[in-house]
Amino acid sequence: MHQFTYLFDCDGVVLDTESQYSKFWAHIGTLYYPHVQSFAEDIKGMSLVDIFACYFPHEPQQREIKQLLDNFEESMEYIYIPGVEDFLKSLRDKKLRTALVTSSDHNKMAQVYSAHPEIKDYFDYIFTAEDIQRSKPAPDCFINAARRFDVATEDCIVFEDSINGLTAAKESGTKVVGLTTTNTEEKIMSFCNLIIPNFIGQTPDSITAHFAFLS
Template sequence: MDQTKTIAALFDFDGVVMDTESQYSIFWNGVGKKYHPEYEEFGKMIKGQTLRQIYDRYFAGMEKEQEEITEALNRFEAQMKYEYVPGVVGFMRELHTQGVKIAIVTSSNEQKMQSVYAVHPELKELVDRILTAEMFTRSKPAPDCFLLGAEVFDTVPENCVVFEDSFHGLEAGNAAGMTVVGLSTTNPAEAIRDKCKLVIPDFTSFGYEKMKSLLA
């Protein structure tokens, strides 16, 4: 750890800050059944990807279908339940008292986040920055989004801790050269254990000292 640089905590959003992944699985599995019945669990396949990535990989040249999905997704996200992952609010507040910089680094777009702010206006006060899909060209599993997180705080990757739940997100954090903590909110702990330094079920028993010890 570079003692001359600040420590930064970089949080994915869905499945890490908000417990939304089960809702998205229902939506995207429904999309898969309608447009790609050849895939058994389409929702699991696209986790951690931006909407643009999903379209480029699975709906290339299907402009009408893309429009239909986008409209349905916008309606779905406007009505979703946004509930915090247990312990995350208290953990973020503790980090602030210790001078740790906090960013949400998400593959979600700004329109979706506006729906979140309508339900949780306090979210912007819990973090220092919110980095959305519009801010980086390559999304997870590329490391760009997390490297941007280090850049905006004028710190280095070795001082950053990434909190992720998806395989693409875990891969992105490792590719960025950062310490990665996995949340077993989306995938079983045994499935992600080899992709991170520590696996936790939520933040109820996790605090600043534990996080700092991972950087030592």
């Protein structure tokens, strides 16, 4: 059976944190962009650097928002998406290649490692915002991950939830599994080869079987 490389977004795919971030960024949106009702959705999947570049070019605003975000992330709940731990453990048992590809920065990931020190063992590599120049929806992060493994992007399966992340995955040429943890199936179907609600009942073999004929 064809052997794929498995690439995972973090928030909304491995960790059930997107709803918490939605509330935080919706609040920031009401403060700075009250006329943009979709602000929290528009920035999902983007790195903080790119959010600042696009929406908050002034340093005083950046300092204020960064402090609010740091305080928020310290108090967040970092809960696994249902079924994802078993799925990741199965991938490790089968010695399949895995990477976490996130737009989060080192400070945020330090909070994740504190809550779940075992998460590092689930992945061969963890790529963060500091590893790329352009964040999602640019495809750079997934292309970079494939290069690190020395595999073609079409031999990678990406698990994503946000529109920006799904756009990046599709543009990179990978096979795309969309999770409905953040958006509806109708909203993400045009980006995906496969849609799942979470990882309950999913196995590496079931995912691989779905994509084997596409390779």
